[in-house]
Amino acid sequence: xxxxxxxxxxxxxxxxxxxxxxxxxxxxxxxxxxxxxxxxxxxxxxxxxxxxxxxxxxxxxxxxxxxxxxxxxxxxxxxxxxxxxxxxxxxxxxxxxxxxxxxxxxxxxxxxxxxxxxxxxxxxxxxxxxxxxxxxxxxxxxxxxxxxxxxxxxxxxxxxxxxxxxxxxxxxxxxxxxxxxxxxxxxxxxxxxxxxxxxxxxxxxxxxxxxxxxxxxxxxxxxxxxxxxxxxxxxxxxxxxxxxxxxxxxxxxxxxxxxx
Amino acid sequence: xxxxxxxxxxxxxxxxxxxxxxxxxxxxxxxxxxxxxxxxxxxxxxxxxxxxxxxxxxxxxxxxxxxxxxxxxxxxxxxxxxxxxxxxxxxxxxxxxxxxxxxxxxxxxxxxxxxxxxxxxxxxxxxxxxxxxxxxxxxxxxxxxxxxxxxxxxxxxxxxxxxxxxxxxxxxxxxxxxxxxxxxxxxxxxxxxxxxxxxxxxxxxxxxxxxxxxxxxxxxxxxxxxxxxxxxxxxxxxxxxxxxxxxxxxxxxxxxxxxxxxxxxxxxxxxxxxxxxxxxxxxxxxxx
Numbered sequence: 001x002x003x004x005x006x007x008x009x010x011x012x013x014x015x016x017x018x019x020x021x022x023x024x025x026x027x028x029x030x031x032x033x034x035x036x037x038x039x040x041x042x043x044x045x046x047x048x049x050x051x052x053x054x055x056x057x058x059x060x061x062x063x064x065x066x067x068x069x070x071x072x073x074x075x076x077x078x079x080x081x082x083x084x085x086x087x088x089x090x091x092x093x094x095x096x097x098x099x100x101x102x103x104x105x106x107x108x109x110x111x112x113x114x115x116x117x118x119x120x121x122x123x124x125x126x127x128x129x130x131x132x133x134x135x136x137x138x139x140x141x142x143x144x145x146x147x148x149x150x151x152x153x154x155x156x157x158x159x160x161x162x163x164x165x166x167x168x169x170x171x172x173x174x175x176x177x178x179x180x181x182x183x184x185x186x187x188x189x190x191x192x193x194x195x196x197x198x199x200x201x202x203x204x205x206x207x208x209x210x211x212x213x214x215x216x217x218x219x220x221x222x223x224x225x226x227x228x229x230x231x232x233x234x235x236x237x238x239x240x241x242x243x244x245x246x247x248x249x250x251x252x253x254x255x256x257x258x259x260x
Numbered sequence: 261x262x263x264x265x266x267x268x269x270x271x272x273x274x275x276x277x278x279x280x281x282x283x284x285x286x287x288x289x290x291x292x293x294x295x296x297x298x299x300x301x302x303x304x305x306x307x308x309x310x311x312x313x314x315x316x317x318x319x320x321x322x323x324x325x326x327x328x329x330x331x332x333x334x335x336x337x338x339x340x341x342x343x344x345x346x347x348x349x350x351x352x353x354x355x356x357x358x359x360x361x362x363x364x365x366x367x368x369x370x371x372x373x374x375x376x377x378x379x380x381x382x383x384x385x386x387x388x389x390x391x392x393x394x395x396x397x398x399x400x401x402x403x404x405x406x407x408x409x410x411x412x413x414x415x416x417x418x419x420x421x422x423x424x425x426x427x428x429x430x431x432x433x434x435x436x437x438x439x440x441x442x443x444x445x446x447x448x449x450x451x452x453x454x455x456x457x458x459x460x461x462x463x464x465x466x467x468x469x470x471x472x473x474x475x476x477x478x479x480x481x482x483x484x485x486x487x488x489x490x491x492x493x494x495x496x497x498x499x500x501x502x503x504x505x506x507x508x509x510x511x512x513x514x515x516x517x518x519x520x521x522x523x524x525x526x527x528x529x530x531x532x533x534x535x536x537x538x539x540x541x542x543x544x545x546x547x548x
Contacts, residue, residue: 002454006352009344013425016341017369020377020422023384023391071283078276086277093284099533100292101483103500104522107507108291111298111515119286134287141284193371200374202486207507217375218490225388228379235376236368243368 021236028229040230049216057205057213060129061198064136065191068144071137073187076148077179080157094145097138106135106204128208135204140194147193151186152179185253189246196242200235292526298519311520319497320512324524327482327499330413334420335477339470341421342428350436351462363433366426373423378490381419386410411492419491420481427480428473435469435543465543472539479532483525499525 031039044050079087097105109131113121121127160182164174180187202214217235221228302308315321348354349362385391387404395401409415439462447457485500494505503525505511506518 003353005344006348006354009341009352010348010354010358013341013345016421016425017365019391020380020384023389024380026390027383071280075277075280078273082273083277090277090280093288096284096288099479099526099529100288101485101500101525101529103483103485103503103507104295104526105288105291107503107518107522108294109287110507112291112294134283138284138288141288196371200376200486202375202489203504207504214375214486217379218486221375221379221382221490222493229383232376232379232383236372236380239372240368243364243371246367247364 024229024232024236028226028233031226040226041234044220044227044230044234049211053211053213053216056211057199057201060133060136060212061195063133064140064198065194067133067137068140068190068194069187072141072144072148072190073180073183074175076145076152077157077175080149080152081161091145091149094141098142102135102139103203103207105138106207109135110207122208128210132204132208132210132212135208136194136198136201139197139201139204140190143193143197144190147186147190148183151183155179155182185249188249192242192245192249196239199238295519295522296526298516299523301516301519303514303516311514311516312523314514314517315520315524320502320521323497323499323502324528326413326497328528330416330420330498331478331481334417334424334481335474337417338421338424338428338477339474342425343432343470345425346429346433346436350433351439359433362429366429369426370423370430373484374486375490377419377422378487381410381415381422382491385415385418411496413496416488416491416496416498419487420484424477424481427477431473431476432466432469435466439465468539468543472536472543475532475535475539479529479536482532483529 028040029036029038031037031043075090079090110122113119113127113131115123121131157179160178161174164178169178200214200217201212202218205212206215206218217228217231220231299311300307300309302310315324345362349356349359381389383389385403385408387410389410392403395403410418443461443465444457447461452460483500485504488496488498488501489504492501494501499521502511503518503521506521510518512518512521
């Protein structure tokens, strides 16, 4: 009986997961009538708009990761070291982006930072790009903060800081050369997850009217038949690669730590 | 009494968290607050409940209602299937070696949302999808004549399940592994059958986690915009798509009504998440 439902649940679930994966792969290969071909991929990859939007989103992802690390690592470190009473508050705030739908946040941006406001970020292209990067940093905040905070938990922050201070290190040195290398695995985990989220993000980019990969995919989906399936396969591969890298990093950072 | 000779130092430790609070203030809290305040502001700038009351139109109410239905069913089915799968490989009779690959896959699938996910399902069970055509040509089953349409509420529920089930698996597996072997042994020594153990011991312990995760999945599906837009275009009347159209082109004809619509979404996802936090705290009494 137990055996029956265990296998039943597993098989039904796995069949459900495989169905769209099989469907999109098969569909993406059927552009040429009567035979399998990579025509859909070739068309997508050769599309200059694909290259432009994909490049834009990769750049955005990298900038978002940098911004997130610069914001989260010092804050998480400082809160752990000096202001532990503030921790529940910071934790609560970093979870808010999971509560407030991103469409509401970007709605606020559009109204708050329009051309007639005190900080007219949406008035210029650079300003809008920066606003989008900040928006992505907000989206990544829950994952980034939790990853870094978990990483900090495994090291003795206070002792390491005191040791570094005794040797004459300043705060920047402590952060960059003592804390960051020790939580690098956690930071990279958060970074890859951020990358996976930012690369295909649609809502914020579309509403801020930036030429990102997500809106491009949506546009292609409305006009073409086979190329969207190829894009889905590519996007799935990217997500898979990011998750694989996270596992790799986690395993690696476990190995180089001394067992206690 | 000797006065302490230490110099008075200004408390400056708070300076370290200023960048963080300025950032979240400007780019998370203030924008949200602006929407919330806007929902209660009349076009002339005074306080009013008029915008909230104006949400009471057939279009907007049905948009919320369809959204709630989609979020509810996708979270309920996602919870049930995800729980069954996670239980099968942790405490059930399923093969244990499947557990780690399943968790890895869940990590990928729960992040495979948005536009590409919609494409995958259109290519599979859309009007010209692989499986749709296969069923029609090989078995003469016409899904469309049977009333199935991917670009509908049911279609959205099926599509959302692709990230809801993995999310459930990821969250509930640690809880299932927290079930102590001693509990099961104690129950069976007292003469309980496997079913009784599940009904009277394991399930009551897990129930807050399951319900809490369901609330989280609900909020997750309720706020999803990209998948819905890529799947159905702007045609389907659900709250996130209506808000999207409102931001793009003021389809409701009143900016403040847009704020009220967004405020309603925050309230719903906020309640669901509050439920999650409360229930998670309760589940931690037994599962640590």
